Amino acid sequence: MIDIENTQECFVQLWLRLERTRxxxxxxxxxxxxxxxxxTWFGPAISDDFIWEVCHLCEQEGWNELPLPSLYPRKHRELLRAIVAVRTGISFWKISLKALDSAYSIAFPNSTPINVNKKKRI
Structure with a gap:
């Protein structure tokens, strides 16, 4: 069982754990x-309702193959947001995206950093 929090340190561990799990x-x-x-992360105690809720929040299907986290981080970003939201009971929209994105850059230092919420210049 893993402790999940809405912190950058936890997000770094989750990003690295995704790669190890892959x-x-x-x-x-x-x-x-x-x-x-x-x-794999939560063992046999995981319920289908928990899986469904995570899949519903991240708008992905449970059996679909995931790409590499280091090359295609967007789907994994939403997956981690959903896991943290469901596990901690925090709203999906209150997950710290800055911490999640900077944790990705720490976990995968040679990859292009992600920042979906940056302002676009017109």
Whole structure:
């Protein structure tokens, strides 16, 4: 069982854990999808309702293959937001996106940083 909080330190650990889980599931010849990630992280105690709620919040299907977190971080960003929201009981919209995005840059230093909420110049 992992402790989940709405902090940058926790987000760094979650980003790194996503990459480790991807490698673990690949080594076991299992699909790298939301359902398997959640079952790996939280064990057999995870309910279908929890999985459904996470999938509903991040607007993804549970069995769909996830891309590499270091190359395509947007889907994983929404997944981590949903996991933190459901696990802590915080609103999905109150998850700190700045902390989540900066944690991605710490976890994957050679990747392009993500920042979806930056202001566009007109």
């Amino acid at each position: 490698r673990l599931l690949g080594g076991q010849c299992k699909r790298y999808c939301i359902r398997n990630v959640l079952k």
